[in-house]
Amino acid sequence: MVSNARLQPPGRPSRAYVGCRTTCERNARGRGIEVYEIDGDGRWTHARTVVAGDNPSYLAIDSGGRCLHAVHGDGSTISSFAISPDGGLRPIGSRGTQGRNPVHLVFSPDGHWVLVVNYATGSVVSLPVLDDGSLGEVAHCLALPERMGPHRSQQRGSHPHQLVFDPSGRWLLVPDKGADAVHTLAFDEASGSLSLVVSLDVAPGSGPRHLVLSPEGRHAWIVLELSSQVLAAGFDAVTGRLAPFQHVPTVPEDFTEENTAAGIVHLAQRNLLFISNRGHGSVLRLAIDGRHGTLSAPSWTATHGRVPRFIAALPGSSMLLAANEDADTIVALHCREAHALAQAIAQTGSPVCIAFTRGTP
Numbered sequence: 001m002v003s004n005a006r007l008q009p010p011g012r013p014s015r016a017y018v019g020c021r022t023t024c025e026r027n028a029r030g031r032g033i034e035v036y037e038i039d040g041d042g043r044w045t046h047a048r049t050v051v052a053g054d055n056p057s058y059l060a061i062d063s064g065g066r067c068l069h070a071v072h073g074d075g076s077t078i079s080s081f082a083i084s085p086d087g088g089l090r091p092i093g094s095r096g097t098q099g100r101n102p103v104h105l106v107f108s109p110d111g112h113w114v115l116v117v118n119y120a121t122g123s124v125v126s127l128p129v130l131d132d133g134s135l136g137e138v139a140h141c142l143a144l145p146e147r148m149g150p151h152r153s154q155q156r157g158s159h160p161h162q163l164v165f166d167p168s169g170r171w172l173l174v175p176d177k178g179a180d181a182v183h184t185l186a187f188d189e190a191s192g193s194l195s196l197v198v199s200l201d202v203a204p205g206s207g208p209r210h211l212v213l214s215p216e217g218r219h220a221w222i223v224l225e226l227s228s229q230v231l232a233a234g235f236d237a238v239t240g241r242l243a244p245f246q247h248v249p250t251v252p253e254d255f256t257e258e259n260t261a262a263g264i265v266h267l268a269q270r271n272l273l274f275i276s277n278r279g280h281g282s283v284l285r286l287a288i289d290g291r292h293g294t295l296s297a298p299s300w301t302a303t304h305g306r307v308p309r310f311i312a313a314l315p316g317s318s319m320l321l322a323a324n325e326d327a328d329t330i331v332a333l334h335c336r337e338a339h340a341l342a343q344a345i346a347q348t349g350s351p352v353c354i355a356f357t358r359g360t361p
Helices: none
Strands: 015-020 033-038 044-050 056-061 067-072 077-083 089-096 102-107 113-118 123-128 140-143 171-176 181-187 194-201 208-213 219-224 229-235 242-249 260-267 272-278 282-288 295-302 308-313 319-324 329-334 343-347 351-357
Touching: 044 343, 056 102, 056 351, 067 102, 077 102, 140 194, 171 194, 171 219, 181 208, 208 260, 219 260, 229 260, 242 295, 272 308, 282 308, 308 351, 319 351, 329 351
Parallel strands: 015 056, 260 308
Antiparallel strands: 015 033, 015 351, 033 044, 056 067, 067 077, 077 089, 102 113, 113 123, 123 140, 171 181, 171 208, 181 194, 208 219, 219 229, 229 242, 260 272, 272 282, 282 295, 308 319, 319 329, 329 343
């Protein structure tokens, strides 16, 4: 579907890759990785569908826009693709992740490694990036502490959900939904080895899912999925320790239905934080005190879909995008507006991640 809305001026990212769930077990309607061209007025036009195996659910593109990597949710592999000038994806290899249900991946600061979290089996692995952009075999696999939280179905053991390097590149932070903890790991760029340094324990049943750090690394904001909260914390770049100082609910006080918090985006230039709510079907907007990192002035925007699993800022613009997994839509809203209206810009089955390149509009 193509929107008539003007979402960005010329010169912004002009191609979007959308990872989608595809399997019956997930009640999914996706077909693979969907590719969209974004014109100078911000209109999205569907260009192609790339059949990419089951559940190519989270994507990462290297800094040069040369290769795209996709983890296969509920599986045990990561696939690599060379990006052609017209936006097509050419398979260049697949590797095992030595675990089940890889849900997130990130490049190391120097771009020589890709790191992956295995949600179901509670581990973090590193894979080297080869000369052609494909990945080598797993170099190191770190099993996280095997702990269970009180939620019977969601906390059956360690369930890491994301990887975030701090600005120094020294520390790798890992929210662990199953263990009610956020782990700080040390990463060796030379060997790809990982080691656990310290863990922050949060309230039982909170379920840390995703986090963001401030640009200078002094503050972190952590989405607590199961308790529908965001936790503000200080971060010590010397020791890798987190020190919590504020909890804020992600849904209005009068909302009494089921909800799980999901994605988080930090817009440093505007001192704003955004969190998506599955169940409430909204994006929460919070103001950040730039000095102290405290959160205030909550407002909510409906995404016109009850499962906005993924949110992302459109680079170089004032737009925030939300992927409504169960509504099969991608919507946009203006970040600068406290009560912005969400506008549908694309429609595709079970979208769960969006990644961008410049391309040729």
